[in-house]
Amino acid sequence: MTRLLIWEPNEQITRKIQELLKKEDYELCTMSETDDFAAVPEDDMPLMVVMDARMRWSLCRPLLDECRKQGLPVLFLTADKHASAHDHLKALYAGNCDVATLPLQAKQLRSKLTALGGTQPTGRALQVDEEERVAMLDGRRVELTAQEMALLLALMEKPDTPVSREQLLRKAWGYQSIGETRTVDVHVQRLRKKLGCEYIETVYKCGYRLRLA
DSSP states (O other): OEEEEEEOSOHHHHHHHHHHTTTSSEEEEEEOTTOOGGGSOGGGOOSEEEEETTSOHHHHHHHHHHHHHHTOOEEEEESOOOHHHHHHHHHHOSSSEEEEESSOOHHHHHHHHHHHHHOOOOSOOEEEETTTTEEEETTEEEEOOHHHHHHHHHHHTSTTSOEEHHHHIIIIIOOOOGGGHHHHHHHHHHHHHHHOGGGEEEETTTEEEEOOO
């Protein structure tokens, strides 16, 4: 039986998950926002985690770090149906993960969990620590400046999707003038030196694309 941890502050959603999985082969346990995941005894450690992506990043990041150390699959829950939002969530966790859309449906939830339980992560693993300005890329630690971190986060909003220089200016640094696009090129070159040229691709007549697939 697979022990499944539900990290969900909304009790209604928690009860819904429990109801949808009551006939499945899962041992369900729950945690509140104030519980310390790192303090869970080894014998009680879950094999999979379902967590609400709407929680504050200060709460999510420590949990995701522990999940990564333990090699646990994570299923994010979000009400956002856009593919770009799903890609962004997947880029946050350097491990086996997927995204389920709220409100949950039994078929979707079961298929997602089944797939996570039997697959290994694909693509490149990238996660960031905004406060420390550090990126972990395939297990490699990369220290970034504030400007480089802002640029990387802007690119991570739509991984594997072209983003124009103007969009990056606005998203990364709040620029409104499109006459400053050279700033993007300069910081992209610096970021490439740290991450590797293959991770940030130039898109002709558009801008750049973060390659994680």
